[in-house]
Amino acid sequence: MERSTEFLSNIDMIVGPRGHRRWPDAVKAQIVAETLVEGASVCAVAQRYDMRANHLSEWRRMAREGKLVLPAVPEGPSFAALVVRDDVETAPEPAPPPLDLICGSVHVRLVATTSAARIAEIVRALNAPS
Structure with missing residues (x-):
């Protein structure tokens, strides 16, 4: 070479x-x-x-970092500054879909943030003998 x-x-x-x-x-x-x-x-x-x-x-x-000045490159890549901003608002997360519990003719709709313990209590109550 x-x-x-x-x-x-x-x-x-x-x-x-x-x-x-x-x-x-x-x-x-x-x-x-x-x-x-x-x-x-x-x-x-x-x-x-x-x-x-x-x-x-x-x-x-x-x-x-701008500590070395390059000659003009006619058609090629160049370095660009990266700007990070934390003042930009982000879109809110979409709400998760509701949770449906169906036991026979009973239909219970819960918000997705319902705790597992609360869901278990409801399922036990729905399955309890009448």
Whole structure:
């Protein structure tokens, strides 16, 4: 696989004494933008630049948080802010259907929130000998 590092020769990338590279923000943004192209994967883009995928994922997080400005992507995905609101009213839950007890000719309709103990009492009373 061909590596896309030829453009890196003209930038001010700093290699530290232990071999750590420091990437300018413009280069970081360009590499992150490549991960946003449909069908691209973070791992594949990281391999092209001879870097670790988790490092690239960290740059993507920075871009989502607005700490890294990406170049304009003509037709592709972009990050959108997520707004969570708790002042929005939700529709009330519909009332559960009533509970019908039928014993012979006796029909008893109970609300669905009737306790099991109360239902048992009513059933015993309906089945009690007259």
